[in-house]
Amino acid sequence: MARGNRLLWITSVAAAALAGSPDPGIARQSQAAVETPRQPAQSPKETRLARGKYLVEHVGICLYCHSEIDWKAPGFPQIEGAKGGGAVFPDKSVPGLVVSRNITPQALGDCTDEQIARAIREGSGCDGTRLFPVMPYHFFRAMSDDDVAAVVAYVRALPPVKRELPANKIPDEVWASLPPPESITAPVVAPARSDKAAYGRYLTTIGLCVECHTPVDQRGAPIPGLTFAGGRVFDGPWGRVAGANLTPDPSGIPYYDEALFRQVLHTCKVKARELNHIMPCEYFKGLTDEDVSAIFAFLRTLPPVAHDVSNIDDPTPCRRCGQPHGLGERNEPVPPAP
Numbered sequence: 001m002a003r004g005n006r007l008l009w010i011t012s013v014a015a016a017a018l019a020g021s022p023d024p025g026i027a028r029q030s031q032a033a034v035e036t037p038r039q040p041a042q043s044p045k046e047t048r049l050a051r052g053k054y055l056v057e058h059v060g061i062c063l064y065c066h067s068e069i070d071w072k073a074p075g076f077p078q079i080e081g082a083k084g085g086g087a088v089f090p091d092k093s094v095p096g097l098v099v100s101r102n103i104t105p106q107a108l109g110d111c112t113d114e115q116i117a118r119a120i121r122e123g124s125g126c127d128g129t130r131l132f133p134v135m136p137y138h139f140f141r142a143m144s145d146d147d148v149a150a151v152v153a154y155v156r157a158l159p160p161v162k163r164e165l166p167a168n169k170i171p172d173e174v175w176a177s178l179p180p181p182e183s184i185t186a187p188v189v190a191p192a193r194s195d196k197a198a199y200g201r202y203l204t205t206i207g208l209c210v211e212c213h214t215p216v217d218q219r220g221a222p223i224p225g226l227t228f229a230g231g232r233v234f235d236g237p238w239g240r241v242a243g244a245n246l247t248p249d250p251s252g253i254p255y256y257d258e259a260l261f262r263q264v265l266h267t268c269k270v271k272a273r274e275l276n277h278i279m280p281c282e283y284f285k286g287l288t289d290e291d292v293s294a295i296f297a298f299l300r301t302l303p304p305v306a307h308d309v310s311n312i313d314d315p316t317p318c319r320r321c322g323q324p325h326g327l328g329e330r331n332e333p334v335p336p337a338p
């Protein structure tokens with residue numbers, strides 16, 4: 001891929017701006033509330049593992065990127081026995097060759113919990129090397145200490161997978177252009193579930209909705225003013241498809257109600273229209289109704305952003321997000337900052 005092409009990474013500053021900073025005050029009171037609903041006979045260890053499974057399998061879509069996928073089969077399933085074993089990242093926009101690593105105990109057996117947590121939230125690999133930000137650590141940075149501990153527990157419990165993977169081939173100048181890694185030095189807590197919209201925002205960050213539904217510029221940085229307004233293009237074995245505008249603008253999803261939203265996340269069908277399954281419904285179908293409701297409540301608080309995006313019409317240049325996509329011709333350029 002040519003240098004200067006759209007890259008699937010963004011600066012952590014921009015990611016933080018997209019994610020919003022959680023209010024530690026509210027969140028601290030509610031650590032217990034963040035866990036999965038408890039079942040009576042579960043030990044704390046089982047509860048943590050169940051929470052980790054939920055986050056890995058249904059929220060953070062870890063295994064979509066970290067498993068070999070059958071892109072020819074409907075719904076793009078993981079290949080049997082390859083779960084967590086790593087895979088070549090197939091989106092054409094990445095510079096060079098990006099390979100997700102094997103995250104099963106086969107590869108991470110000697111790493112400490114702390115090292116795995118740092119890989120997830122800070123982008124420092126277990127071997128101390130820096131991770132390329134296709135691994136979405138800029139978003140997982142928002143993951144609470146409890147949640148990342150649960151994710152680590154579940155990753156450690158995956159069945160070991162033995163696999164040969166090619167090495168990353170990322171041009172030096174791309175590495176050099178990345179912002180320096182940032183450590184997490186203060187406790188990270190999730191917002192209280194009772195603050196539905198705030199908890200929904202948390203889920204849209206660690207569930208990467210904001211990453212896939214915000215268009216990026218040539219350098220991979222989100223375009224100001226277009227948060228959740230769609231138009232980010234995904235080009236790979238699944239086809240060429242743009243993320244949808246999720247804001248309540250007439251060009252977004254103003255007509256959705258919670259029932260339709262739940263149906264879309266669980267089935268990838270918007271009434272009769274079937275979505276491309278690069279939208280990770282196969283994973284989101286396990287989202288609880290409570291979490292779906294929180295995400296919907298949060299999306300309803302977004303300012304409407306006018307940005308027509310369609311995957312039914314042929315791509316045309318868009319002066320708003322800079323990426324050609326269906327109905328691109330309808331969009332005006334972003335007004336210059338005052």
Ligand code: HEC
Pocket residue numbers: 055056060061062063065066089098099100101102103107116119120124125126127130131132133134135136140151155168
């Ligand atoms: C969009 C794709 C993507 C998603 C989603 C993703 N990862 Fe990754 N991950 C990667 C890539 C690519 C790398 C390797 C980057 C590199 O080698 O520079 C990586 C690296 C890692 C590493 C470092 C392994 C090592 O050897 O140090 C861990 C641990 C990890 N990911 C865990 C997770 C977990 C847990 C989740 C979900 C909460 C997750 N990843 C979600 C793409 C992804």
Ligand code: HEC
Pocket residue numbers: 203204207208209210212213234241242243244245246253261264265270274275276277278279280284295311
């Ligand atoms: C890996 C990227 C990716 C992630 C992560 C992702 N989406 Fe999507 N989403 C897409 C793409 C691409 C489409 C457009 C699919 C199509 O039109 O066929 C889409 C479509 C949708 C639609 C349908 C809109 C419509 O009516 O046309 C909704 C709703 C949606 N996403 C919500 C979400 C939510 C909520 C999350 C997080 C919980 C999320 N998405 C995470 C890529 C993603």
